[in-house]
Amino acid sequence: MFFMGIILIDVKGPFNAEYSQRYFCRVPGEIVDLFQNGKYMRVLSFEDKLALVSVKFLGGTMNPRLEASCESFNQENIKRIKQKLRRIFNLNLDLQKFYEFAAKDEVLTPITAEIYGYRPPCFSSLFEALICTIIGQQVNVRFALDVKSRIVKKYGQALTVNGKTYYGFPTPEALQSATAIEMRALRVSRQKTRYITGVASLFLEGTLDEEKISRMNDEDALNFLMKIKGIGRWSSEYVLIRGFGRTSVVPAVGTGVRAAFSYFFKKERLTEDEVRTLAERWGEYKGLAAFYLRFAYNKRRSNHG
Numbered sequence: 001m002f003f004m005g006i007i008l009i010d011v012k013g014p015f016n017a018e019y020s021q022r023y024f025c026r027v028p029g030e031i032v033d034l035f036q037n038g039k040y041m042r043v044l045s046f047e048d049k050l051a052l053v054s055v056k057f058l059g060g061t062m063n064p065r066l067e068a069s070c071e072s073f074n075q076e077n078i079k080r081i082k083q084k085l086r087r088i089f090n091l092n093l094d095l096q097k098f099y100e101f102a103a104k105d106e107v108l109t110p111i112t113a114e115i116y117g118y119r120p121p122c123f124s125s126l127f128e129a130l131i132c133t134i135i136g137q138q139v140n141v142r143f144a145l146d147v148k149s150r151i152v153k154k155y156g157q158a159l160t161v162n163g164k165t166y167y168g169f170p171t172p173e174a175l176q177s178a179t180a181i182e183m184r185a186l187r188v189s190r191q192k193t194r195y196i197t198g199v200a201s202l203f204l205e206g207t208l209d210e211e212k213i214s215r216m217n218d219e220d221a222l223n224f225l226m227k228i229k230g231i232g233r234w235s236s237e238y239v240l241i242r243g244f245g246r247t248s249v250v251p252a253v254g255t256g257v258r259a260a261f262s263y264f265f266k267k268e269r270l271t272e273d274e275v276r277t278l279a280e281r282w283g284e285y286k287g288l289a290a291f292y293l294r295f296a297y298n299k300r301r302s303n304h305g
Helices: 017-024 075-088 095-102 108-114 126-135 141-155 172-176 180-185 190-205 210-214 218-225 233-244 255-264 272-303
Strands: 003-010 034-036 039-046 049-058 065-073 158-161 164-167
Touching: 003 075, 017 034, 017 039, 017 272, 039 075, 039 164, 049 075, 049 158, 065 075, 095 108, 095 272, 108 272, 126 141, 126 190, 126 210, 126 233, 141 172, 172 190, 180 190, 210 218, 218 233, 233 272, 255 272
Parallel strands: none
Antiparallel strands: 003 065, 034 039, 039 049, 049 065, 158 164
């Protein structure tokens, strides 16, 4: 039986939802993770039925709560909705422990104070993380988001609510059937099309088991992911951070991460190896710290036009 209702999700603070909104809205065109009038909205699929989940953020940074509403869900799916939202907003991360660690570091202390309550958002699934990572390889964020939006509109399932159309992220079945001609019209190269359809096939074959990968240590998970065609070191590190919420891997190849490290360490044109060496001081938190540097760096650049 389906019904209307409210789901309350308690969160161990701090959590600043404005930073989540800022991240998702950093460039125009996002159509999967939406913010409208301060609410987060996303299409989720339950028992082959699409539903639009809307989330309000209550209680402030130190005592946050999420209030989720959905047009149609049953009691069995409440747990799944909670799990998805906790994953997307990285709510299982013990941010207070990280801040206690950061308070002893001269670089991190002012940054954590500046963006207090920032939780790097995660993709809703491993499949979404891999596809979005492939889309984002060697292109800027604006172009990647434009391409993602085109793919979602073409292959994702549409849901119309109150006259407005929303889109769910495409399924492996939908993307496995994508052709090079179709994808080229969406500004996707032939090579990336092969990578995307290949990942979709691996999921349908059962080769990519998200639960199995989640139990691996960082190095084993990285090596496993790098066996996927189109997934190199940077991509696998990025997937572990934004797909699984890992805190101890650094996507040091990325130009954004290297620029942030160069800025905060006051060194010019740091290399990948130099970034990795600098990040070692943060141990199990080096990946989370890297994302803090990058977010703070982008925030300062945005504030200064």
